């Protein structure tokens with residue numbers, strides 16, 4: 001049963017009677033000194049005490065560390081990460097043990113049997129925003145119903161690539177018996193395919209939360225018979241040939257320092273060659289291989305390499321039917337510096353066929 005998969009969640013920290021606590025009136029400068037030395041502090045009274053302490057940590061680092069060059073900013077961020085994660089909250093019977101704390105349903109869902117432990121303040125903040133998305137749902141322009149992204153699952157916040165795919169599906173005239181969605185995430189592309197009449201979509205992901213979340217979302221509805229899930233790398237257990245293979249892969253190469261290894265955002269060297277080799281075996285002779293990508297890595301000068309262009313030039317497996325491009329509407333709340341490259345950003349829909 002898929003629900004037996006272990007989901008990713010913050011590791012509970014064991015409670016200790018010796019844990020230092022922060023209550024109102026505690027000397028903040030002293031606390032920060034302790035944090036710098038690696039001593040954790042437990043917030044005891046109000047949730048807002050934790051927020052104020054985080055602000056103080058911010059102020060302290062702004063004064064203490066240079067913050068100009070890219071390297072300095074990176075160092076500053078990782079020091080903030082270290083110190084802020086030493087600020088702790090107590091979880092008692094699936095609730096946060098301070099006054100005026102948000103109520104976060106993930107605590108019940110993810111820790112049903114653990115009645116007393118600690119989590120860090122940033123972890124709780126992350127869970128809180130994730131809970132809001134999940135509970136309220138997000139409207140996605142190409143879908144009839146709202147999506148409810150599960151904790152720790154990738155979901156789109158901009159929709160241009162989904163529109164591009166939707167327009168392609170509208171014009172697609174091939175058979176619609178089966179499709180494979182590699183890296184299903186919160187499921188949006190699979191849902192689009194079902195909406196456009198695909199009878200069965202096989203969907204995979206290496207992120208257990210994506211699989212567990214979608215299984216919960218579909219429940220025993222008709223949808224659960226149309227989308228079949230598998231927790232696995234690339235094609236997982238699916239060996240059969242299909243008429244449509246779809247992949248919206250990570251769009252950026254993995255950074256060298258490995259500080260951020262989010263599989264939804266960063267790809268490693270082998271991902272694309274492994275994907276194309278496996279796709280070749282599973283694409284029916286007249287089938288379509290569709291990839292969603294972006295020029296993000298190129299316009300931000302992260303790399304000059306485009307993994308799909310490389311495959312077309314060297315792979316000897318697929319040929320280009322067509323590449324559709326759409327410029328991305330610039331997000332309004334970005335800084336001026338970001339906007340410079342954002343105005344160049346385009347999403348791409350690559351349609352490949354067998355050679």
Ligand SMILES: C[S@@+](CC[C@H](N)C(=O)[O-])C[C@H]1O[C@@H](n2cnc3c(N)ncnc32)[C@H](O)[C@@H]1O
Pocket residue numbers: 154155156182183184185186187188189204205206207210232233234235248249250251263264265271
């Ligand atoms: C950019 S997200 C796209 C998610 C979703 N398809 C969408 O379009 O919103 C990439 C997804 O691929 C998954 N992924 C990354 N590497 C994978 C692999 N080797 N096999 C299966 N899934 C993978 C990630 O966990 C993530 O959910």
